[in-house]
Amino acid sequence: MEKTVTLAHGAGGLETALLVKELVKLFAIKNTPGGTGLRELEDSALIPLGEYYLAVTADSYTVNPIFFPGGDIGKLAATGTINDLAVMGAEPLAMLDTVVVEEGFPLEDLSKIMNSMARVLEEEKVALVGGDVKVMPKGALDKIVITTMGLGLVEKNRIVRNSGLKPGDVIIINGTVGDHGAVIMACQAGIEVETSLVSDCAPVTKAMRIALEVGGVHAAKDPTRGGLAMALNDLAKKSGVSILVHEEKLPIREEVIAYCEMLGVDPLTLACEGRVVLGVDREVAAEIVEALREKGYREATVIGEVIEGRVPRVYMRTKIGGTRIVEEPRGEIVPRIC
Amino acid sequence: MEKTVTLAHGAGGLETALLVKELVKLFAIKNTPGGTGLRELEDSALIPLGEYYLAVTADSYTVNPIFFPGGDIGKLAATGTINDLAVMGAEPLAMLDTVVVEEGFPLEDLSKIMNSMARVLEEEKVALVGGDVKVMPKGALDKIVITTMGLGLVEKNRIVRNSGLKPGDVIIINGTVGDHGAVIMACQAGIEVETSLVSDCAPVTKAMRIALEVGGVHAAKDPTRGGLAMALNDLAKKSGVSILVHEEKLPIREEVIAYCEMLGVDPLTLACEGRVVLGVDREVAAEIVEALREKGYREATVIGEVIEGRVPRVYMRTKIGGTRIVEEPRGEIVPRIC
Numbered sequence: 258m259e260k261t262v263t264l265a266h267g268a269g270g271l272e273t274a275l276l277v278k279e280l281v282k283l284f285a286i287k288n289t290p291g292g293t294g295l296r297e298l299e300d301s302a303l304i305p306l307g308e309y310y311l312a313v314t315a316d317s318y319t320v321n322p323i324f325f326p327g328g329d330i331g332k333l334a335a336t337g338t339i340n341d342l343a344v345m346g347a348e349p350l351a352m353l354d355t356v357v358v359e360e361g362f363p364l365e366d367l368s369k370i371m372n373s374m375a376r377v378l379e380e381e382k383v384a385l386v387g388g389d390v391k392v393m394p395k396g397a398l399d400k401i402v403i404t405t406m407g408l409g410l411v412e413k414n415r416i417v418r419n420s421g422l423k424p425g426d427v428i429i430i431n432g433t434v435g436d437h438g439a440v441i442m443a444c445q446a447g448i449e450v451e452t453s454l455v456s457d458c459a460p461v462t463k464a465m466r467i468a469l470e471v472g473g474v475h476a477a478k479d480p481t482r483g484g485l486a487m488a489l490n491d492l493a494k495k496s497g498v499s500i501l502v503h504e505e506k507l508p509i510r511e512e513v514i515a516y517c518e519m520l521g522v523d524p525l526t527l528a529c530e531g532r533v534v535l536g537v538d539r540e541v542a543a544e545i546v547e548a549l550r551e552k553g554y555r556e557a558t559v560i561g562e563v564i565e566g567r568v569p570r571v572y573m574r575t576k577i578g579g580t581r582i583v584e585e586p587r588g589e590i591v592p593r594i595c
Numbered sequence: 596m597e598k599t600v601t602l603a604h605g606a607g608g609l610e611t612a613l614l615v616k617e618l619v620k621l622f623a624i625k626n627t628p629g630g631t632g633l634r635e636l637e638d639s640a641l642i643p644l645g646e647y648y649l650a651v652t653a654d655s656y657t658v659n660p661i662f663f664p665g666g667d668i669g670k671l672a673a674t675g676t677i678n679d680l681a682v683m684g685a686e687p688l689a690m691l692d693t694v695v696v697e698e699g700f701p702l703e704d705l706s707k708i709m710n711s712m713a714r715v716l717e718e719e720k721v722a723l724v725g726g727d728v729k730v731m732p733k734g735a736l737d738k739i740v741i742t743t744m745g746l747g748l749v750e751k752n753r754i755v756r757n758s759g760l761k762p763g764d765v766i767i768i769n770g771t772v773g774d775h776g777a778v779i780m781a782c783q784a785g786i787e788v789e790t791s792l793v794s795d796c797a798p799v800t801k802a803m804r805i806a807l808e809v810g811g812v813h814a815a816k817d818p819t820r821g822g823l824a825m826a827l828n829d830l831a832k833k834s835g836v837s838i839l840v841h842e843e844k845l846p847i848r849e850e851v852i853a854y855c856e857m858l859g860v861d862p863l864t865l866a867c868e869g870r871v872v873l874g875v876d877r878e879v880a881a882e883i884v885e886a887l888r889e890k891g892y893r894e895a896t897v898i899g900e901v902i903e904g905r906v907p908r909v910y911m912r913t914k915i916g917g918t919r920i921v922e923e924p925r926g927e928i929v930p931r932i933c
Contacts, residue, residue: 262700267730276702277728283706283713286722289689294724302724304689304746306644315691315744316727321735351627351642353653355742362600364614368621375621384624386632386640389654389742390615392605394930397659399735404693404727406653406744408642592732 263589269482270526270586297495299419300341300478301409310416312347312409314338319402321593322444323370327437327455330403331370333530333595335377336460337481338407343465344477344533346417347409349381354405355389359398370401381460383407421475422496426563427542429535431464431554432457432508434485438527439513442520442591454512459531467552471545473538480534481595483586486525488534489561489571490585496536499566502573502583508556526586528594536563601927607820608864608924635833637757638679638816639747648754650685650747652676657740659931660782661708665775665793668741669708671868671933673715674798675819676745681803682815682871684755685747687719692743693727697736708739719798721745759813760834764901765880767873769802769892770795770846772823776865777851780858780929792850797869805890809883811876818872819933821924824863826872827909828923834874837904840911840921846894864924866932874901 265272281287281295288294291305301312318334328336334354342349354374358367378385436457443450461479468474476496480488485507493500509524517524537545542559549557571583603610619625619633626632629643639650656672666674672692680687692712696705716723774795781788799817806812814834818826823845831838847862855862875883880897887895909921 260702262696262698262702262705262730264698264730264732267696267728273728280706280709280728283709284723285713285717286720288724289722292689292722292724294689294722298725302689302691304724311649311746313689313691313744313746314725315693315742317693317695317729317740317742319695319729319731351630351632351640351651353640353651353744355653355655357655357657357740357742358600358605360600360602360605364598364600367600368618371618371621375623379623382624384627384630384632385622386626386630386642387636387652390605390611390618391655391657391740392600392602392930393657393737393740394602397737397931398740399731402655402695402729402731402736402740404653404655404695404742406651406691408649408651408746592730593735 264592265588268590270487270590272587301345301347308413309410310413312342312345312411314341315406317402317404318595319593320595323400325444325456326440326450328458329370329373330401331373332377333458334403334405335374336458336530337595338405339381339383339460339462340479342407342409343462344479345411346415346469347411349383349407349409351384351386351408352378352405353387354403357391357393357398357402359400360392360395362400381462417474417477419476419478419492419495422492422498422536422563423475424498424563424565425539426475426536427539427559428500428561429537429542429546430532430560431549432532432556434507434509434529435513435524435527436510437530438484438591438594439516441594442522443516446520451512454510457529457531461531461533464533464549464554467548468535468545471541471548473541474535476536478534480532481528481530484526484528486583486586492536493569493571497569499564499570500561501564502561504573504575506558506560508558525583526590602930603926606928608825608928610925639683639685646751647748648751650680650683650749652679653744655740655742656933657931658779658933661738663782663794664778664788666796667708667711668739669711670715671796672741672743673712674796674868675933676743677719677721677798677800678817680745680747681800682817683749684753684807685749687721687745687747689722689724689746690716690743691725692741695729695731695736695740697738698730698733700738719800755812755815757814757816757830757833760830760836760874760901761813762836762901762903763877764813764874765877765897766838766899767875767880767884768898769871769887770894772845772847772867773851773862773865774848775868776822776929776932777854779932780860781854784858789850792848795867795869799869799871802871802887802892805886806873806883809879809886811879812873814874816872818870819866819868822864822866824921824924830874831907831909835907837902837908838899839902840899842911842913844896844898846896863921864928
């Protein structure tokens with residue numbers, strides 16, 4: 258380990274994974290009996306409960322700016338936690354939130370943020386059952402940090418694991434790539450964001466239900482910090498397979514590409530906050546894409562496939578016909594993206 | 596509401612309660628069906644699961660200093676969350692933690708903190724099943740904030756509710772009052788803490804098990820932020836009773852009294868982090884105190900009793916024979932106490 262915490266440790270790429278690996282070693286009990294946890298490090302941990310698993314997840318949100326085109330830190334925190342439950346196949350049931358806020362923070366803004374959170378929970382029929390409020394003295398915190406913890410239930414035969422990809426599976430995404438990351442990056446750089454581009458911040462519960470209803474879903478993940486590059490590498494590693502992505506099939510908005518070129522960032526490393534990557538049985542792939550499109554995910558599309566891979570890797574067939582490796586992102590990427 | 600967040604909003608007293616009341620109004624779904632949550636605002640929320648309740652709780656820790664006599668922010672976060680489960684009668688099962696840390700924070704300190712957390716979890720046989728790490732740029736956060744979420748199970752007939760106090764009940768505490776608060780307050784004031792005084796930071800699971808084994812426990816609460824004054828007022832309000840405390844019976848260390856006099860703070864408003872206030876049936880009170888003392892809680896003692904009270908109030912019979920009202924604490928008390 259290096260000697261101090263760096264921004265890269267929080268960027269959700271390779272350095273984050275290495276730090277987490279070190280910290281996880283300190284904890285002797287990594288799961289409840291029959292459940293999953295720190296060994297698997299999936300989007301939610303699972304605790305067995307009769308015919309069900311209880312899915313549980315926790316995330317802290319430090320996004321800067323706290324209000325951004327398409328959402329705010331409250332909406333983001335609620336959706337992020339709901340999505341970590343949904344991608345496991347779970348139905349979100351309840352949430353807790355803690356708010357750590359700086360002395361002098363406008364109460365009106367706090368109300369707005371909590372209201373955004375409340376709207377998401379109400380639409381998703383998720384109860385807020387508890388939480389905490391702490392205040393740090395002026396200068397000890399830049400505005401606000403929100404932490405959300407989610408609980409969901411999933412029938413044991415409906416569970417979707419990160420390790421479920423099989424060679425031959427097809428990779429689907431339910432919408433465009435990198436919108437949230439591009440919006441935040443542009444805001445942080447002081448670039449005026451075009452009105453056509455907003456964060457994709459939204460629950461993926463509906464997309465998951467549509468796909469699960471068709472069936473044949475082998476793995477799912479929301480590509481947040483570290484973007485599609487991190488999510489696909491993570492799925493490939495946990496499943497012991499490789500993934501081939503077709504660049505020409507990736508749905509990326511022109512504005513996102515423009516900001517990425519301007520600021521020198523790979524759109525595949527940019528966080529999405531309302532997207533899910535699905536690894537599905539080849540036989541049902543077209544049906545799932547069609548169902549998603551019919552029900553409002555107009556940009557849902559196949560982006561690649563799962564292939565054998567003794568060393569799990571993510572490859573990209575480029576538009577000009579070559580193939581390159583898509584590495585786990587490294588370095589700072591965009592700080593405080595979520 | 597005032598216009599901006601103040602330190603008092605985070606102090607755990609009256610202002611915190613008022614702010615939380617406002618924020619809670621925004622959330623439409625305040626509990627899961629048959630469970631408890633934002634209406635009850637107990638130490639844990641309850642989610643019914645067959646013969647059991649799942650108890651869930653979340654807290655953020657912002658304590659300053661992060662290392663203090665008797666513990667550190669990691670030990671504090673693990674014990675605080677375990678204690679919020681234990682006082683409901685629940686057996687802690689699993690925890691999640693999120694770490695938000697400042698860029699430049701020493702990795703060795705992060706390891707120490709996580710190790711303290713791990714030791715508590717291991718001793719308590721609680722699994723850490725998930726979490727998150729975020730980094731904020733230098734200057735955007737004073738060192739580190741840790742958030743912990745705990746899950747526990749409690750048999751429906753073993754549940755201990757904040758609303759369970761009955762007139763005639765006896766109030767017991769398992770140890771001295773205000774040690775944690777006095778230590779943190781002294782550290783913040785730059786006073787060298789006497790080696791005889793350390794934070795009482797410790798799980799209360801053992802004390803709860805001892806009391807529950809005897810039986811007759813009607814209510815329990817860990818007096819953290821806002822101290823004994825807040826905890827007793829909260830129990831009195833939720834139970835619709837009054838409480839009479841005998842000043843001469845309160846176990847308070849001389850050093851704690853000395854710091855409180857020096858800094859002008861009421862020891863009853865100082866946080867404890869390893870204490871539980873029990874409201875128990877009069878018939879078993881002596882047996883519970885004896886059992887607690889035998890099993891290591893040498894300062895366990897009766898401190899008062901529950902009386903009828905149309906307007907729920909906490910009274911203190913003073914050493915000189917008068918009676919005063921113990922109000923819910925107001926104002927800043929000690930910032931970043933936990």
